[in-house]
Amino acid sequence: MTAYAIANLHPDAELHDEVLAYMERVQSTLDPYGGRFLVHGAPRREVREGSWPGGLVLVAFPSYDHARAWYDSAPYQALLPLRTRHMPGDLLLVDGVPEGYDPATTAAGLRRDR
Numbered sequence: 001m002t003a004y005a006i007a008n009l010h011p012d013a014e015l016h017d018e019v020l021a022y023m024e025r026v027q028s029t030l031d032p033y034g035g036r037f038l039v040h041g042a043p044r045r046e047v048r049e050g051s052w053p054g055g056l057v058l059v060a061f062p063s064y065d066h067a068r069a070w071y072d073s074a075p076y077q078a079l080l081p082l083r084t085r086h087m088p089g090d091l092l093l094v095d096g097v098p099e100g101y102d103p104a105t106t107a108a109g110l111r112r113d114r
Helices: 017-033 062-072 076-083 103-113
Strands: 003-009 038-040 055-061 089-095
Touching: 003 062, 017 038, 017 062, 017 076, 055 062, 062 076, 062 089
Parallel strands: none
Antiparallel strands: 003 055, 003 089, 038 055
16 A cells, blocks of 8 residues: 655755755665655645645655655665755655545444444
């Protein structure tokens, strides 16, 4: 089942050279784990509910184990400070839903279990 790394990052108006170096090198850390960018920064976006300060990054992985192994890998951990020193944010790893997922079925199960 596909898993995702989702980040809400808060870049400065001018990106630091270390952040640019991070951007230039991050894909090479994703490749061994099948990671691919689906959204990177989302310059065109429309917040319809709540607030969303910062930039959105969404990376897909073949599985949660792949996502976790990427984040914990020595190459990514060595690269990560280039971003975090200059661009704070939040990042989470999440499982996706299986093919054919139906939220009505989930709701029915939740009603039954109440």
